[in-house]
Amino acid sequence: MIKAGILSDTHLTRVSVDFLDAVRRCFADCHVVIHAGDVVDVFTLDVFRDKTVYAVHGNCCNLSTQAALPQQLEFELGGFAFGLTHGNQFGRQGKEIESGLLAHFSQAACLIYGHTHKAVCHRAEGKLIINPGSFQMNCRYGNLCTYATLEIGKELRGAIHEFPAR
Template sequence: MVIRAGVLSDTHLIRPDSRFKTQVAACFATCDMIIHAGDLTDLSVLEVFAGRPVYAVHGNMCHASVRDRYPHQLQFSIGSFVIGLTHGAGLGYDIEAALWDLFPEVDCMIYGHTHRPLCRRVGRILLLNPGSFQATGRYGAPGSYAILEAGDTLQARLFDVPQL
């Protein structure tokens, strides 16, 4: 059995608007769970994922209610794989280097903060940054997200958020 997790970060919304709800429905319709790597800003953003397990951490732009409810870092399992999750703010200039100290015994390290999507392996470890779900950049670069699949192996792919 393959477990599919929708991975997003840096939504930066005060409340979910209709466009966000439509994009979430399109991007994560086939996902069993959701992983949010921080900067969701407000708890109401997670309401669109009701009915599915959500693993989340707070980021540097989150309201106090989010910081009180969600940790700075989290470790959990999907199937037989151990996942380390953090936003990345406060880890210094080289976030990837700091991840190794935070999560020395994981199969996958997920982070956000940089707004730059990344999916690559370092040895057996999968590094995943879904980028910013909201469109960013002065030229309107599309937002991005990832789908993480855990079955016999652990794999991830990056996608552009559809501009619906």
């Protein structure tokens, strides 16, 4: 069994003590971390140096992060194919983005995106679709601060979690 932690839209230019604490509490038992973009500064990913990391840049990332991270990524975990992107190239709303993902990553069993700051975990056309929402200390637009976990075994099982209270 592989356990992955999924986050997006951290929007950080520096790592705070609160962020480090949240990362430790939310992803301690995860072998893999997947970041669906808008990390802003690629050095933020250094907090996951003890894990396997898959990450893409988003529309709010600085130029060095855009150069260091791809816009989209295809990878395999536990025998399942994954498609990962921030999603902004497909539209602004979740339904538009998901339509784009389904067409673009047609061979993937799991599609992961961010951008909307709205968490979703559901199946469509036989694929697991996950948007972890926004992993921020102060979420915008009235959304909850959320992240996702994914268990990869004989099947894929995803779950959305609300940001833990201190």
